[in-house]
Amino acid sequence: MDLRELYQELIVDHSKQPRNFGPMPESNYHADGFNPLCGDKIRLYLKIEDNVITETGFEGSGCAISTASASIMTEMLKGQTITQAEALFERFHSMVTGSMGPDGGVDDFGKLAVFSGIKEYPARVKCATLAWHTLRNALLERDETAKTE
Amino acid sequence: MIVGNGTEKLDLVALRRDFPALDQEVAGKPLVYLDNAATAQTPRQVIDAMERFYREDCANVHRGVHELSQRATEAYEAARCQVQEFIGASEVGEIIYTRGATDSLNLVAHSLGELKVDSGDEVVISAMEHHSNIVPWQLMCERRGAKLRVIPINDSGELLLDEFDRMLNDRTRIISVAHVSNALGTINPVREIIARAHELDIPVVLDGAQAIPHMHVNVQDLNCDFYVFSGHKMFGPTGIGILYGKRTFLEQMPPYQSGGDMIESVTFEKTTFNDLPYKFEAGTPNIAAAIGLGAAVEYLSKVGMDCIESYERELLDYATKAIGSIDDVKLIGVAREKAGVISFVIEGIHPHDIGTILDREGVAVRGGHHCAQPVMDYFKVSATTRASFAFYNTRQEVDELVFAIGKVKELFSD
Numbered sequence: 317m318d319l320r321e322l323y324q325e326l327i328v329d330h331s332k333q334p335r336n337f338g339p340m341p342e343s344n345y346h347a348d349g350f351n352p353l354c355g356d357k358i359r360l361y362l363k364i365e366d367n368v369i370t371e372t373g374f375e376g377s378g379c380a381i382s383t384a385s386a387s388i389m390t391e392m393l394k395g396q397t398i399t400q401a402e403a404l405f406e407r408f409h410s411m412v413t414g415s416m417g418p419d420g421g422v423d424d425f426g427k428l429a430v431f432s433g434i435k436e437y438p439a440r441v442k443c444a445t446l447a448w449h450t451l452r453n454a455l456l457e458r459d460e461t462a463k464t465e
Numbered sequence: 466m467i468v469g470n471g472t473e474k475l476d477l478v479a480l481r482r483d484f485p486a487l488d489q490e491v492a493g494k495p496l497v498y499l500d501n502a503a504t505a506q507t508p509r510q511v512i513d514a515m516e517r518f519y520r521e522d523c524a525n526v527h528r529g530v531h532e533l534s535q536r537a538t539e540a541y542e543a544a545r546c547q548v549q550e551f552i553g554a555s556e557v558g559e560i561i562y563t564r565g566a567t568d569s570l571n572l573v574a575h576s577l578g579e580l581k582v583d584s585g586d587e588v589v590i591s592a593m594e595h596h597s598n599i600v601p602w603q604l605m606c607e608r609r610g611a612k613l614r615v616i617p618i619n620d621s622g623e624l625l626l627d628e629f630d631r632m633l634n635d636r637t638r639i640i641s642v643a644h645v646s647n648a649l650g651t652i653n654p655v656r657e658i659i660a661r662a663h664e665l666d667i668p669v670v671l672d673g674a675q676a677i678p679h680m681h682v683n684v685q686d687l688n689c690d691f692y693v694f695s696g697h698k699m700f701g702p703t704g705i706g707i708l709y710g711k712r713t714f715l716e717q718m719p720p721y722q723s724g725g726d727m728i729e730s731v732t733f734e735k736t737t738f739n740d741l742p743y744k745f746e747a748g749t750p751n752i753a754a755a756i757g758l759g760a761a762v763e764y765l766s767k768v769g770m771d772c773i774e775s776y777e778r779e780l781l782d783y784a785t786k787a788i789g790s791i792d793d794v795k796l797i798g799v800a801r802e803k804a805g806v807i808s809f810v811i812e813g814i815h816p817h818d819i820g821t822i823l824d825r826e827g828v829a830v831r832g833g834h835h836c837a838q839p840v841m842d843y844f845k846v847s848a849t850t851r852a853s854f855a856f857y858n859t860r861q862e863v864d865e866l867v868f869a870i871g872k873v874k875e876l877f878s879d
Contacts, residue, residue, distance in 0.1 A: 319825050323818070323876050332813070332877075354817055355834050355847045377847050379815035380877070440821060 321433040323380065331380035336390040340373035345457065349450030351442055356382045360450045369393045369401060379443050386447035388427050398455055405448050412444045475776050481857050483508040494827030497862045502647055502675060502806055502853030503831055504697045511701055514760035515753045526752055527726060541752050544759025551762040552692065553683035554709055558741035562750050565706035566674040567597040569693035572708055572745060573670055574601035576718040581638045584610035588639045589632055591616040591624055592843060593646040596836040598672045602641060618843060622649035622798035626657060633665055640669045644676035648837035649798030650806030659688055668714060674698055678855060679777055679804040681770040684709050696754060701761035705754035715741050722747040773856040780854055784863045791870055797849050808849040814877050816850040822876060826869035
């Protein structure tokens with residue numbers, strides 16, 4: 317597999333200029349994620365009103381894959397209901413772990429489809445899923461640090 | 466294999482043929498294996514010795530009167546003698562088999578700690594230790610109400626010996642430092658540390674895991690009180706390591722783990738313990754791996770540690786210049802005395818991305834905190850990329866690494 321399929325332009329772009337990056341004082345939910353294997357850290361902020369995610373933000377440090385994943389995720393989440401966000405988590409997780417069923421095409425998956433190449437790099441799946449595990453914890457209002465382990 | 470006496474050059478073509486795993490392609494390119502500080506490759510001589518044990522001599526040691534058990538015991542104990550000779554220990558009872566350097570350090574921290582450390586005492590380590598030379602001491606200090614003190618480092622990645630001097634006092638009970646740093650490659654001034662410690666009768670533990678594959682180590686000459694290392698970083702198998710300790714300490718230290726083999730006699734009222742080294746070797750050991758380790762030190766002795774040391778010094782100089790002169794690359798750890806390791810960061814590109822891209826060029830390196838998070842904190846990086854060398858690496862492989870770093874920059878260029 318060509319490296320360009322992993323490091324697509326969109327991923328490199330989001331890793332260099334992450335969107336929704338920085339503290340978000342107006343958030344009403346947040347969660348921390350940490351990958352002890354590589355030291356990647358993320359703090360995810362959400363503003364949720366009437367079960368709809370209206371604003372998102374994140375801070376932290378990590379590799380291109382984890383930064384781009386967080387950046388694109390925070391873009392995608394705006395305007396989603398909590399149920400929709402949970403479904404998005406499940407679908408993203410299936411896509412990058414390669415456990416998507418035969419109907420699980422990525423054509424309608426928008427920007428998230430750029431992460432479909434990750435499944436060929438098992439060692440890097442955790443980088444892509446860190447932000448998403450953190451999201452799930454924020455949604456579960458868990459007062460703990462999300463781990464990819 | 467080509468035998469060296471310290472003045473000859475290594476015959477790399479012949480030596481590399483001894484390592485079957487080096488002869489393969491990764492991602493369609495010849496493997497360039499530069500993750501030796503994590504685990505080094507294994508020569509066929511080691512693989513053969515272990516296979517011979519399983520094919521012909523497989524039995525438990527120190528037990529049976531039958532032929533296989535005797536052969537197993539002989540091979541297992543012969544390997545211990547080879548290790549003793551290799552590190553220049555005065556007697557074979559000072560060579561204790563463990564699962565690896567981590568296990569050895571846990572043993573010393575636990576057992577020497579129980580012997581020497583009380584509430585209010587102090588244990589000294591350094592800021593460049595691997596987690597395995599931090600956490601066992603930290604836990605022991607917590608248990609015993611003692612204080613862990615840390616020798617600081619400078620921006621080159623060298624220990625501040627003046628600070629070390631100021632740190633020593635009449636409560637200092639143990640000093641444990643790396644001989645060579647796994648994250649920075651610094652060769653620490655262990656002779657000076659030992660000399661100063663011994664003026665105050667403080668025992669010194671050396672973590673030799675990153676030193677022993679690269680240089681001639683003689684524990685009596687160093688005069689360290691303990692020396693630990695792992696088999697798999699010195700071309701032997703995983704799951705085996707050594708704790709060397711001076712008999713005077715080992716005899717006084719309480720057992721660490723208990724069970725079979727480490728006892729002399731057992732009744733429900735009282736157990737008396739076996740002599741050294743068996744007092745510290747509970748249960749059936751990793752026999753095949755011990756035999757493999759014996760084969761590894763025999764192999765290294767034949768190649769010649771002096772030859773290895775001088776060849777690697779040239780290779781590291783070459784690699785330092787080549788990698789250090791790439792734009793945007795910053796070397797982490799530029800001590801005057803170094804061995805085996807080049808750690809670096811590239812502005813704006815995370816080591817895990819670098820690792821993945823290099824892997825697709827066939828170049829195996831490590832990206833991460835190298836189990837030395839305090840070192841990363843000191844240099845204010847979350848991780849580094851580490852290329853670590855063995856005597857079988859070549860200048861051409863360094864060139865391949867430099868070329869592959871070029872690919873990384875290309876992929877991330879605007």
